[in-house]
Amino acid sequence: MWEHRCKVAVSGVGFSRVTRSADIxxxxxxxxxxxxxxxxxxxxxxDVDGLATYPELPATGHAVIDGVTIVSVNCMMAMLKLPNxxxxxxxxxxxxxxxxxxxxxxxLAGVCKYAVVWRAMHNPKGTYQNLPGTHxxxxxxxxxxxxxxxxxxxxxxxxxxxxxxxxxxREKMATLAVTQRRHxxxxxxxxFHKVELxxxxxxxxxxxxxxxxxxxxDIPVQGAVAIVLTTADRARDLRxxxxxxxxxxxxxxxxxxGRIGSLxxxxxxxxxxxxxxxxxxxxxxxxxxxxxxxxxxxxxxIYGLESYGxxxxxxxxxxxxxxxxxxxxxxxxxxxxxxxxxxxxHGLWHxxxxxxQASGRAGERQVKDVDVSFVGASAPxxxxxxxxxxxxxx
Amino acid sequence: xxDWSKVTRPIPVPNExxxxxxxxxxxxxxALQRCQACRRFQHPxxxxxxxxxxxxxxxxxxSGTGAIYSYTIMYHAGDKxxxxxxxxASIIVELDDAPGALLAANLLDAxxxxxxxxxxxEVIFEPLNDDITLPQFRLAGGAN
Numbered sequence: 001m002w003e004h005r006c007k008v009a010v011s012g013v014g015f016s017r018v019t020r021s022a023d024i025x026x027x028x029x030x031x032x033x034x035x036x037x038x039x040x041x042x043x044x045x046x047d048v049d050g051l052a053t054y055p056e057l058p059a060t061g062h063a064v065i066d067g068v069t070i071v072s073v074n075c076m077m078a079m080l081k082l083p084n085x086x087x088x089x090x091x092x093x094x095x096x097x098x099x100x101x102x103x104x105x106x107x108l109a110g111v112c113k114y115a116v117v118w119r120a121m122h123n124p125k126g127t128y129q130n131l132p133g134t135h136x137x138x139x140x141x142x143x144x145x146x147x148x149x150x151x152x153x154x155x156x157x158x159x160x161x162x163x164x165x166x167x168x169x170r171e172k173m174a175t176l177a178v179t180q181r182r183h184x185x186x187x188x189x190x191x192f193h194k195v196e197l198x199x200x201x202x203x204x205x206x207x208x209x210x211x212x213x214x215x216x217x218d219i220p221v222q223g224a225v226a227i228v229l230t231t232a233d234r235a236r237d238l239r240x241x242x243x244x245x246x247x248x249x250x251x252x253x254x255x256x257x258g259r260i261g262s263l264x265x266x267x268x269x270x271x272x273x274x275x276x277x278x279x280x281x282x283x284x285x286x287x288x289x290x291x292x293x294x295x296x297x298x299x300x301x302i303y304g305l306e307s308y309g310x311x312x313x314x315x316x317x318x319x320x321x322x323x324x325x326x327x328x329x330x331x332x333x334x335x336x337x338x339x340x341x342x343x344x345x346h347g348l349w350h351x352x353x354x355x356x357q358a359s360g361r362a363g364e365r366q367v368k369d370v371d372v373s374f375v376g377a378s379a380p381x382x383x384x385x386x387x388x389x390x391x392x393x394x
Numbered sequence: 395x396x397d398w399s400k401v402t403r404p405i406p407v408p409n410e411x412x413x414x415x416x417x418x419x420x421x422x423x424x425a426l427q428r429c430q431a432c433r434r435f436q437h438p439x440x441x442x443x444x445x446x447x448x449x450x451x452x453x454x455x456x457s458g459t460g461a462i463y464s465y466t467i468m469y470h471a472g473d474k475x476x477x478x479x480x481x482x483a484s485i486i487v488e489l490d491d492a493p494g495a496l497l498a499a500n501l502l503d504a505x506x507x508x509x510x511x512x513x514x515x516e517v518i519f520e521p522l523n524d525d526i527t528l529p530q531f532r533l534a535g536g537a538n
Contacts, residue, residue, distance in 0.1 A: 131473040134405060141406035142438050143498045145528055147484050149472035156466035157486050164464075164511035207481075210467035256440055261464045261486035261496050 002247055002280035006393035008104045009235035009242035010355035011228045012041030015189040018223035018343050021123045026222065027067040030120040031079050033226035041228045042239035043114060048228075050106055050115030051076055051088040052099040054346075057122055059220070060150070061130025071120040071224070087112040094250045096348045097377035097385025101248050103229045113234060119348035120224035128220050139257040148260065152217060152297060155379070156209040157261035159299040163211055165263070166314035170211040173298050174202040175320050176333075177215045177340055180295070183327065184337025186365035191221050191343035216298040221343030225352055232393060243355035243373070243389040247281030249273040251384035263303075270307025270380030277386040278309070283372055285309040288388075290357045290367045291331055292350035293376040295338040304376040308386065332367045347377030351387060358389035395505050400478035405526055411439040414453035419527045424517045425453040426492050435492035458517030459534060460489035463496055465509040483509040487531055503532040 014036025016029035038045055055070040067075045073088045087106045091098040096119040103115035129150040136144035148154065163170060181197035184190040197215065205214040235242035253268035278284055285308065293304040302316040310331065311319040325333035336342060336353040354375035356362040375387040408416040411427075418425035427439040431448035435456065442449050465485040471477035483506040487497045501509050502518065514534035521527045 129472050131404075134402075135407045136404040137407045138409070139438060140404070141408070141412060144404045144473070145406055145522070146403075146498045146500050147401075147468055147473060147476040147479070147482060148498055149476075153466050153468065153472075153484060157464040157484070160466060161464035161486075161511060207467070207469040209470065210481075212466075254444070256436070256438060256444060259438055259496055260498060263464070 001282040004108050005246045005281060006244040006390065007232050008107045008229060009232050009244045010351075010389065011230055011235050011238045011240050011242060012037040012039070012043070013352045013356065014038070014040055014226040016224040018189065018191045018221050018345070020191070020221060021125050022222045025068050026120050026122045026224070027071050027075055027079060029222060029224040030071040030076065030118050030226070033120070033224040034076065034080070034116055034118050037116060037226040037228050040240060043228065045080055046083055047114050048080070048082055048116050049084045049086040050103060050112030051085065052091070052103045052115060052117045054091050054096040054099045054119065059122065059124050059128045062124045069122040069124070071118070076118070087115070093383075094385050095378040095383040096346050097351065097387070098250060100227070100229070100348070100351060100387070101250065101385065104245060104248065107229060107231050113230060115229045116226055117229065117348065118224055118226035119346050121221065121345050123220040123222045123344075143260060152212055153209045154260045155297045155299055156212050158263045158266055159211050159302075161261065161263040162299070162302065168314070168317050171203060172317040172321065173216060174199045176298055176301060176325070177202050179320075179325050180334045180338040181341050183335050183365060184341035186363070187336045187342065190337045190341050191219060192337065192341045212297060212299075215340065218296050218339035218344045221345070223343060223345055225345055225348050227348065227352055227355070240361060241359040243358040244393050246283070246388040246390045247277045247279075248385065248387045249276030249280070251380060251382065255382050266303040266379070266381045267307045267313065269382065269384045270303055270376070273380065273384045273386045274308040274376070277388055281388040283388060287372045288331065288374045289370045289372050290335060291333050291374040291376075292336070292338075292354045293334065294347050294350055294378050295334060295340050296344065296346070296379060298340065300379040301334070303380050307380050308374070308376055327365060327367055335362065335365050335367060347385070350375050350377050354387060354389050358391050360391065396479040396482040398479050398500070398502070402475045403522060403528070405522055406528070411441065415439065416526060418453060418455065419519060419529050420525070422519050422527070423455050424458045424529050425455045426489075426495055427451050428454045435495045437492065437495035437497055456489050456491040458489070460487045460515060462486070462501075462509060462511055462513045462515055463488040464511055465501070467506050467509065481506050485509055485515070485531065487515055497529070499529065499531045501532070502530050508533060
């Protein structure tokens, strides 16, 4: 087991308004989320001495404008003018989960006391993915000429492989979309908070990239979420009950840019990340009381459930049936609604929900008797990270 | 069957790692990067052998027959230039000669409903302009 388990905790969490597209600069969303998280902790902004984010703009072909389409560490420094700032980082690999892990490391190293991590996501007006122009450079030279555009198609081919290899049917995924939407009715911050989604809606929705229909894809939104991380002893002196980080991991399987469709890449990535998380925390999938698994596309949940070890390969679509992922089920899943229902804010919202469930702060969607809370914060391939939060240090 | 005649495809831009692939395709030959140490093929081309770390890599012809590893049917033209062809099949092919090296392509000369995992396919060549010819695939022995 990891000697540093439960030495760092998530304290406050914050949310901005989530809108369909950009009507105010993204920096305003990020500021709202960060101030909310600091206030939730009961801290003053001047207490914050660490900053971390993953600022990437996933909408391709749009200008990267700091404060408008991304919110960098520099932008946050400019807004907050923190008098005690002691450490910051902006990660390149493994998405926002990597920024959280770097903050954990900085706290363990004693180079800061209260670190804030945010993820701000821009949704440009007009087309989300502006695909290559007349020419396809780099890795896209082997994909774009064939009409492989956005990440959805890349993930769709892996999902087709999974479905046909295991003799499964995509209709079973309706359970995931509908259950998560029901969960989001208990999450006032979710974009689809009050919008119903029925099994019939899912089954009759338009196909985007087979096997993905519209409701297999998260909806692009403009918004931000944020957390305060601190050492366990400091967290205990703050207002919220801490959610202790018992272990984490990141994907260690490499991927070659432009090699798409490989189902084994998702599985190898997820296994490599979760193995370390289980080893470091000393838990196994059987010990988990509630799970948040990244769902930018629905199939990510399937790869996650299998590669993290919650069920066997080929069985995830059966595993999610029969009430198992309901709030009172055997493994309540994406209890905040997931990205499919909150909107596309990447994995920090999954991390927030994992922490809230561990600390008993999830309000009307709180799962009973949570001791061990699992998070898979990105698609297991390339950007995957995994976390375990616990209610009590051990 | 998808109508590709009105689709303007993005033109691949060869670089120093990928130029031999496109030079071969222009001659009607499918050639993949092969590690001269461990003899494994890999695609897309990479700076080193991702299997054994060797840096001695060369492009060698392959037979051009294989099986559909996976596919997606595109209904939503994210790239508007492909709108005239929707729905169309974008496939991933695993070649008999190069297990693990996955090639993207379209399934040509067949309805998109013919795309299935495991179905046998063979390479054909689609010239885009005087410099670039695109390897594509059709059902093996299935078209004229």
